[in-house]
Amino acid sequence: xxxxxxxxxxxxxxxxxxxxxxxxxxxxxxxxxxxxxxxxxxxxxxxxxxxxxxxxxxxxxxxxxxxxxxxxxxxxxxxxxxxxxxxxxxxxxxxxxxxxxxxxxxxxxxxxxxxxxxxxxxxxxxxxxxxxxxxxxxxxxxxxxxxxxxxxxxxxxxxxxxxxxxxxxxxxxxxxxxxxxxxxxxxxxxxxxxxxxxxxxxxxxxxxxxxxxxxxxxxxxxxxxxxxxxxxxxxxxxxxxxxxxxxxxxxxxxxxxxxxxxxxxxxxxxxxxxxxxxxxxxxxxxxxxxxxxxxxxxxxxxxxxxxxxx
DNA sequence: GTCCAGGAGA
DNA sequence: TCTCCTGGAC
Numbered sequence: 001x002x003x004x005x006x007x008x009x010x011x012x013x014x015x016x017x018x019x020x021x022x023x024x025x026x027x028x029x030x031x032x033x034x035x036x037x038x039x040x041x042x043x044x045x046x047x048x049x050x051x052x053x054x055x056x057x058x059x060x061x062x063x064x065x066x067x068x069x070x071x072x073x074x075x076x077x078x079x080x081x082x083x084x085x086x087x088x089x090x091x092x093x094x095x096x097x098x099x100x101x102x103x104x105x106x107x108x109x110x111x112x113x114x115x116x117x118x119x120x121x122x123x124x125x126x127x128x129x130x131x132x133x134x135x136x137x138x139x140x141x142x143x144x145x146x147x148x149x150x151x152x153x154x155x156x157x158x159x160x161x162x163x164x165x166x167x168x169x170x171x172x173x174x175x176x177x178x179x180x181x182x183x184x185x186x187x188x189x190x191x192x193x194x195x196x197x198x199x200x201x202x203x204x205x206x207x208x209x210x211x212x213x214x215x216x217x218x219x220x221x222x223x224x225x226x227x228x229x230x231x232x233x234x235x236x237x238x239x240x241x242x243x244x245x246x247x248x249x250x251x252x253x254x255x256x257x258x259x260x261x262x263x264x265x266x267x268x269x270x271x272x273x274x275x276x277x278x279x280x281x282x283x284x285x286x287x288x289x290x291x292x293x294x295x296x297x298x299x300x301x302x303x304x305x306x307x308x309x310x
Numbered sequence: 311g312t313c314c315a316g317g318a319g320a
Numbered sequence: 321t322c323t324c325c326t327g328g329a330c
Contacts, residue, residue: 077324
């Protein structure tokens with residue numbers, strides 16, 4: 001089984017991904033953090049190369065300001081990842097621990113990321129379980145209970161080629177053993193798979209319902225600057241956000257956004273004086289500031305609308 | 311328009 | 321168990 005899996009991987013695996021072309025533990029660590037809850041396509045083209053260019057080593061990152069790190073992370077979401085990344089760099093200086101247990105003591109590194117770093121950077125014999133691999137394992141062993149997944153994954157781990165084995169299962173999950181229409185015909189390990197007759201019975205993803213929510217934002221513009229405040233809540237912590245206002249009888253525009261469990265209906269209202277606790281941010285240099293997508297969306301909408309009014 | 315994928319921390 | 325985010329697929 002190990003042999004055909006690796007043969008399939010050599011032929012069909014996503015070997016071109018930039019973080020698979022390096023042995024540098026920092027580059028692998030960075031990729032794993034960026035890939036948490038985030039699609040490959042969003043990371044590989046823009047955020048990953050941009051971030052590495054600015055901070056090529058853990059040591060370089062350790063010298064950074066949180067502002068700059070968050071600015072580079074703008075638009076990627078889950079900003080605690082960026083704050084934790086910087087924390088790790090400051091804690092570790094220039095060397096990350098090499099054991100999963102030690103890595104997991106660091107902020108932002110859980111079971112998955114700790115195992116991924118050890119398997120992918122050091123070829124250690126640890127089973128990596130992300131949601132793709134979890135689905136593969138649950139189908140392969142026809143598991144109903146996800147508690148057994150880590151143990152089963154460790155059981156079938158190829159200890160001679162742990163890195164390739166884990167990457168192979170990952171690619172199998174994302175290319176063939178997909179949530180909706182698994183391509184069992186093409187699967188190299190189909191003959192050993194206990195769940196192949198009813199793949200949809202195993203490894204189901206849980207459904208999410210969203211709540212509707214209305215938020216009113218205030219727009220204050222002054223000679224090419226916009227008033228923004230720093231979030232001090234967990235949501236968008238330390239990022240610049242548009243000031244919220246209580247009510248908006250006469251909004252000049254609206255837009256939609258969503259996060260977590262909320263569908264946001266946002267309104268924009270022109271303010272005639274700058275709200276307290278706001279900073280005037282130059283519109284030309286917005287990309288140098290930590291601004292989340294929801295705020296950027298609002299700002300673009302506001303500018304477009306106001307220009308059309310002229 | 312609605313749905314979906316994707317780990318950590320508290 | 322709940323919060324944290326986003327854009328692209330449909």
